[in-house]
Amino acid sequence: MAKELTPRSENYSQWYNELVVKADLAENSAVRGCMVIKPYGYAIWEKMQAELDRMFKETGHVNAYFPLFIPKSFFSKEADHVEGFAKECAVVTHYRLKNDPDGKGVVVDPDARLEEELIVRPTSETIIWNTYKNWIQSYRDLPILCNQWANVVRWEMRTRLFLRTAEFLWQEGHTAHATREEALEETEKMVNVYADFAENFMAVPVIKGAKSANERFAGALETYTIEALMQDGKALQSGTSHFLGQNFAKAFDVKFATREGKEDYVWASSWGVSTRLMGALIMAHSDDHGLVLPPKLAPFQVVIVPIYRKEEQLEAINEKVEEIVNKLKAKGISVKYDNSDTKKPGWKFAEYELKGVPVRLALGPRDLENGTVEIARRDTLTKEVVNLENIDQYVADLLEEIQKTIFQKAFDFRTEKTTKVDTYDEFKEVLTNKGGFILAHWDGTPETEQRIKEETKATIRCIPFDGEKEEGTCIYSGKPSSQRVLFALAY
Amino acid sequence: MAKELTPRSENYSQWYNELVVKADLAENSAVRGCMVIKPYGYAIWEKMQAELDRMFKETGHVNAYFPLFIPKSFFSKEADHVEGFAKECAVVTHYRLKNDPDGKGVVVDPDARLEEELIVRPTSETIIWNTYKNWIQSYRDLPILCNQWANVVRWEMRTRLFLRTAEFLWQEGHTAHATREEALEETEKMVNVYADFAENFMAVPVIKGAKSANERFAGALETYTIEALMQDGKALQSGTSHFLGQNFAKAFDVKFATREGKEDYVWASSWGVSTRLMGALIMAHSDDHGLVLPPKLAPFQVVIVPIYRKEEQLEAINEKVEEIVNKLKAKGISVKYDNSDTKKPGWKFAEYELKGVPVRLALGPRDLENGTVEIARRDTLTKEVVNLENIDQYVADLLEEIQKTIFQKAFDFRTEKTTKVDTYDEFKEVLTNKGGFILAHWDGTPETEQRIKEETKATIRCIPFDGEKEEGTCIYSGKPSSQRVLFALAY
Numbered sequence A, B: 001m002a003k004e005l006t007p008r009s010e011n012y013s014q015w016y017n018e019l020v021v022k023a024d025l026a027e028n029s030a031v032r033g034c035m036v037i038k039p040y041g042y043a044i045w046e047k048m049q050a051e052l053d054r055m056f057k058e059t060g061h062v063n064a065y066f067p068l069f070i071p072k073s074f075f076s077k078e079a080d081h082v083e084g085f086a087k088e089c090a091v092v093t094h095y096r097l098k099n100d101p102d103g104k105g106v107v108v109d110p111d112a113r114l115e116e117e118l119i120v121r122p123t124s125e126t127i128i129w130n131t132y133k134n135w136i137q138s139y140r141d142l143p144i145l146c147n148q149w150a151n152v153v154r155w156e157m158r159t160r161l162f163l164r165t166a167e168f169l170w171q172e173g174h175t176a177h178a179t180r181e182e183a184l185e186e187t188e189k190m191v192n193v194y195a196d197f198a199e200n201f202m203a204v205p206v207i208k209g210a211k212s213a214n215e216r217f218a219g220a221l222e223t224y225t226i227e228a229l230m231q232d233g234k235a236l237q238s239g240t241s242h243f244l245g246q247n248f249a250k251a252f253d254v255k256f257a258t259r260e261g262k263e264d265y266v267w268a269s270s271w272g273v274s275t276r277l278m279g280a281l282i283m284a285h286s287d288d289h290g291l292v293l294p295p296k297l298a299p300f301q302v303v304i305v306p307i308y309r310k311e312e313q314l315e316a317i318n319e320k321v322e323e324i325v326n327k328l329k330a331k332g333i334s335v336k337y338d339n340s341d342t343k344k345p346g347w348k349f350a351e352y353e354l355k356g357v358p359v360r361l362a363l364g365p366r367d368l369e370n371g372t373v374e375i376a377r378r379d380t381l382t383k384e385v386v387n388l389e390n391i392d393q394y395v396a397d398l399l400e401e402i403q404k405t406i407f408q409k410a411f412d413f414r415t416e417k418t419t420k421v422d423t424y425d426e427f428k429e430v431l432t433n434k435g436g437f438i439l440a441h442w443d444g445t446p447e448t449e450q451r452i453k454e455e456t457k458a459t460i461r462c463i464p465f466d467g468e469k470e471e472g473t474c475i476y477s478g479k480p481s482s483q484r485v486l487f488a489l490a491y
Helices: A012-022 A039-058 A079-088 A125-135 A178-202 A248-253 A276-285 A312-328 A343-355 A363-372 A392-416 A423-433 A446-456 B012-022 B039-060 B079-088 B127-137 B180-200 B247-251 B278-285 B311-330 B345-354 B365-370 B390-414 B424-433 B446-457
Strands: A026-028 A036-038 A069-071 A091-094 A097-099 A106-108 A113-120 A142-153 A167-177 A204-209 A222-229 A235-245 A255-257 A262-266 A265-276 A302-306 A336-338 A360-363 A372-375 A383-387 A418-420 A437-441 A459-464 A469-473 A480-488 B026-028 B035-037 B070-071 B091-094 B097-099 B106-108 B113-120 B144-153 B166-175 B206-210 B221-229 B235-245 B255-257 B263-265 B265-272 B302-306 B335-337 B358-364 B372-377 B384-388 B417-418 B437-443 B458-463 B469-473 B479-487
Touching: A012 A026, A012 A276, A036 A039, A036 A222, A039 A142, A039 A276, A039 A363, A039 B311, A039 B446, A069 A125, A113 A248, A113 A437, A125 A142, A125 A248, A125 A265, A142 B144, A167 A222, A167 B012, A178 A222, A178 A235, A178 A265, A204 A480, A222 A392, A235 A248, A235 A276, A235 A392, A248 A265, A262 B026, A262 B106, A265 A276, A276 A392, A302 A312, A312 A363, A312 A392, A343 A360, A343 B365, A360 A363, A360 A392, A363 A372, A372 A392, A383 A392, A392 A418, A423 A437, A423 A446, A437 B417, A459 B390, A469 B302, A480 B265, B012 B026, B012 B278, B035 B039, B039 B180, B039 B235, B039 B278, B070 B127, B079 B235, B127 B144, B127 B166, B166 B180, B180 B221, B180 B235, B180 B265, B206 B479, B221 B278, B221 B365, B221 B390, B221 B458, B221 B479, B235 B247, B247 B265, B265 B278, B265 B390, B278 B390, B302 B311, B302 B345, B311 B335, B311 B358, B311 B365, B311 B390, B345 B358, B358 B365, B358 B390, B372 B390, B372 B417, B384 B390, B390 B417, B424 B437, B424 B446, B446 B458
Parallel strands: A302 A336, A302 A360, A418 A437, B302 B335, B302 B358, B417 B437
Antiparallel strands: A026 A036, A069 A113, A091 A113, A091 B091, A097 A106, A142 A167, A167 A265, A204 A222, A204 A459, A222 A235, A235 A265, A255 A262, A360 A372, A372 A383, A437 A480, A459 A480, A469 A480, B026 B035, B070 B113, B091 B113, B097 B106, B144 B166, B166 B265, B206 B221, B206 B458, B221 B235, B235 B265, B255 B263, B358 B372, B372 B384, B437 B479, B458 B479, B469 B479
């Protein structure tokens, strides 16, 4: 298979699609809109999961598991929620197949119709709040801080690997609190955890903020988000945390006895990130040669390739490499040694470049003589020859350096691609010719937001938390505004 | 809620059902046959997952993820497979709901019928072999050693928490090989991994063996199993590994170019364990006071309870406990300190007994004076007062001791409950009055097996790998037999 990628400048979208498949991350399956996550892609997801799970547990959360199916009637209980999800869900109507009386295959058994249809969960608020009802009697039972790692299904019509698939993997946190303040605090805490993860592990800088009413989660009073900028100048919503107020408690009648001896509905938050993060990771850093992975999430951080002509040279190299591998592993660095004899070094170099392995070591007979090794960085595509003596410390430092460099590059790109505009003309001009994030004044109404979206396709990504208060006038309506909001074209 | 359990001797089945719920492991959900795995239960499952995942990776496997849905037509491609699974599966027929024109709720949108129905996976051989077709061209692409952690659905009519549920969590390994020998070797390797895990982590002794033809997986040429004995004398199949021959390769047309330049179908294995293991763990060790957990799988291995009357006493205890906690953690021991003031020590003792925490430390003012601590073992319900000085090493040793003791107790129980019989009368007598494993000669025919099952409900659990060859005559037919097989009533 040709491993060359369409250059980003030529067709960014095609570059992405090719990269996902050629780097063995994922592929489309026989089921419309559902993907197969291949071992190399899944190994990155596992790294993400491990870090996020650790962060959730450090902030007091526990994992649990709730049913895949949701009774149809549950959906009707929260009006906004059903509006948001009913139009794109997989519905189970039968529980048995039988042999086709007219042929060789199997058909749905009409006698095995479910009394009530079941929906494959698109998100689990309803089934979880129906469960929480039995777990909560008094303030002593609160807070409940549960997370679940699960698959969910949303019947999207247009799908793209990782970015938008009918089935995807995610985690969904669902918390229950005695007060509005606590639930809001939790909502904010978790968007901060997501931002921390995005920046310090994925090396993707993000803007934290609140969604406008139009863009909120179906059933939420507030949705907080982290927004990342991709190399094509489009935004990618990478994680959301919702303050649900008492909406689901009311829908499922979840009340508790307060400390003061009164009765009140329980307050809620929910928050999630998904395999969509894989899309963000790929698009934020990679180049025309392939993936660029931050060392903290690379399935293996270092690959070692032997360079030799004769079999007996390989033996000496193998011996030296074993030493190196042991030293690196002792420093907690993950290493793959590829001494397979079916591929040439040049093929291997291209392959591991495509797969984004952060550091490559190449070792030949001359290196053995000199006590050196050739070391190549994936992010900068630079090479140098270094002494083998302190190779472990050298590589450890280099991995840290790469992690920082990748983040800084993305950060600088975002800075360059963030523009303040004060007029609608300027807005449209920047959107067309430059792209990226646009900071502009908005009058705060859903109508204005909707018109701008219809006219330009740009949406309000968020009202940034750290945006300075600044008096101005809405670029569209001219009405007063007290803060710039973040616009962009988005995935 | 009353935490007392029905004694096992009175009603074993009720004891199990109560224990699962009262120890906060799992509960039934609003969806028929689907369970909610509660945080404490899920924490045990996570420990199991982590160990198994490590063992899979150490034996060369990688994780991947395949779609939840399987096109209906895929099921018809392997005849035995469809026979085994079509009668109990959840079928997705529609992809949208719409507002009920006659009411407040939502109804299935008849205009959103799928062209081909999708089955919620009961197991993934078909979708995976359809995928492998594109991954395999030559012997160089083999072996493929993939595992997936996933949920599956089998529409069982009678369900019990963990033991038999419509949805359950599991892992399924699916491997592809160039030769029959390699695939068989893999099948055997994985049943050994399962046995290792059951015995050394769950502390549950198991018998390894091959299933008789009647009891094989739908589509397999051989099924290897590990069989455990529960305290009520019934067997529990705890993990299976299947040699699939070329059945799925033929059904999905997966051929490869051999090293010799010929073309052949690929050889396959699949293997899985599920949340059913939770049932085995609970039933193998627990007693009338509640759970008994092996230290290697306990969510926390040690609980510390302060004993005090006045607030100022607590402060001094807190201080000392912090020291102890740090020492224990430094030894890799997981600890929970429960100094909540809403519950009395007696309540806490009962609660952690119910939850099977292996070791409990209780610390009061007198202990502070004497430099001692009261230490209680969950498995033996014994207590002693020990010096605090080397408490970390003492607890570490004790946890090891408990792990061994629990295994030995289960092992001795199984030995006592394993009976060799030589006549059918004896067989029925042991089955009725003693239960347990019965080793008896069988003529090897499905007909005899079926009749014994119909007459006694006992099934052949396996043909043990390590059973000695021994000439004898079938207890039912009187025909010759060369090895005793393992019979039991089973879950």
